Amino acid sequence: xxxxxxxxxxxxxxxxxxxxxxxxxxxxxxxxxxxxxxxxxxxxxxxxxxxxxxxxxxxxxxxxxxxxxxxxxxxxxxxxxxxxxxxxxxxxxxxxxxxxxxxxxxx
Numbered sequence: 001x002x003x004x005x006x007x008x009x010x011x012x013x014x015x016x017x018x019x020x021x022x023x024x025x026x027x028x029x030x031x032x033x034x035x036x037x038x039x040x041x042x043x044x045x046x047x048x049x050x051x052x053x054x055x056x057x058x059x060x061x062x063x064x065x066x067x068x069x070x071x072x073x074x075x076x077x078x079x080x081x082x083x084x085x086x087x088x089x090x091x092x093x094x095x096x097x098x099x100x101x102x103x104x105x106x107x
Contacts, residue, residue, distance in 0.1 A: 023048045028098040031105045073106050
């Protein structure tokens with residue numbers, strides 16, 4: 001869980017320029033709700049929507065790549081919350097950062 005202070009720092013870092021740098025980046029994504037051993041890890045591509053910001057603000061999603069796994073999934077966007085964005089920014093220097101989300105991915 002992020003503290004309000006950490007969330008404030010992250011929100012200040014989420015400039016359109018910083019978000020734009022994430023566009024098209026490849027990532028690994030897994031779900032905290034996947035109780036298989038080991039849990040499935042999927043490939044995805046980051047998509048940044050409305051980076052100039054509208055009333056709802058920008059959204060960062062990971063588009064799952066179903067062809068990258070033997071586990072059946074459909075290509076769908078997984079919109080990141082503040083915690084997911086914090087994980088991404090903490091690992092943005094990595095070639096293939098891994099993000100854990102708190103939702104099912106294999107539906």
